[in-house]
Amino acid sequence: MGFALSDELLGTIVPIVVYWLYSGIYVALSSWESYRLHSKIEEEEKNLVSRSTVVKGVLLQQLVQAVVAILLFTVTGSDTEAENGQQTSLVVIARQFVTAMIVLDTWQYFMHRYMHHNKFLYKHIHSQHHRLVVPYAFGALYNHPVEGLLLDTIGGALSFLLSGMSPRTSIFFFSFATIKTVDDHCGLWLPGNLFHVFFKNNTAYHDVHHQLYGSKYNFSQPFFVMWDRILGTYMPYSLEKRREGGFEARPTKEFKNE
Numbered sequence: 001m002g003f004a005l006s007d008e009l010l011g012t013i014v015p016i017v018v019y020w021l022y023s024g025i026y027v028a029l030s031s032w033e034s035y036r037l038h039s040k041i042e043e044e045e046k047n048l049v050s051r052s053t054v055v056k057g058v059l060l061q062q063l064v065q066a067v068v069a070i071l072l073f074t075v076t077g078s079d080t081e082a083e084n085g086q087q088t089s090l091v092v093i094a095r096q097f098v099t100a101m102i103v104l105d106t107w108q109y110f111m112h113r114y115m116h117h118n119k120f121l122y123k124h125i126h127s128q129h130h131r132l133v134v135p136y137a138f139g140a141l142y143n144h145p146v147e148g149l150l151l152d153t154i155g156g157a158l159s160f161l162l163s164g165m166s167p168r169t170s171i172f173f174f175s176f177a178t179i180k181t182v183d184d185h186c187g188l189w190l191p192g193n194l195f196h197v198f199f200k201n202n203t204a205y206h207d208v209h210h211q212l213y214g215s216k217y218n219f220s221q222p223f224f225v226m227w228d229r230i231l232g233t234y235m236p237y238s239l240e241k242r243r244e245g246g247f248e249a250r251p252t253k254e255f256k257n258e
Helices: 007-029 040-046 051-076 090-117 119-124 126-131 145-163 167-184 194-198 203-210 226-230
Strands: 237-241 247-251
Touching (some): 007 051, 090 119, 090 145, 203 237
Antiparallel strands (some): 237 247
16 A cells, blocks of 8 residues: 555645745756846845855744644644545636635735834844845745744635635645745746746846835735735836846836836
């Protein structure tokens, strides 16, 4: 008899594995200066935290996420499709994906924005993430543990519960959300990147937020930009080539003149 991992266990560990595998791809590509939004020198000079500290911080957050995921699957007692002898239709899965995306975006926008406007929360909690002025892929989940719990873990739990997805569907949704989040922090503008084609909320969009001039704008993450547009916190930008190579996301002249 073969050994099979449960959907609940896969839903817990697969997004973590995907995070490090996808980040590893971008680490390998990070030497391509002609596609970077910031030079390697800028990354070393501007970032206020070491890479080893970032790795430790991410691993801590992923440990908390794993514990919460196991508890959530246990408490909800969700049966897998295999156990029910049923298969969920693609239409239902698509609806669940869209619902989960909207729920996650809504939760993260308002929590993220509040952490910027509340001086205490920004100073003691959210500023830890902004120690990465020049974001890179595996720093996507580098947060204060409290922020990781409030913003990402609870947001993920709500999107799972309110969408009604099964543990099996959650494997794919949270792996997709993980890849998208890593991509938003990768610091590279690669040709043919489908995330840049289909999502306005992308690497350059989020890079603007990490700069001093954009710290009160572009709060949306990880999928859409609707809340920024609706509530007036959208900062338009243009992607321009730097003389020394690579790109830079700069606020548009129209925005500067407002």
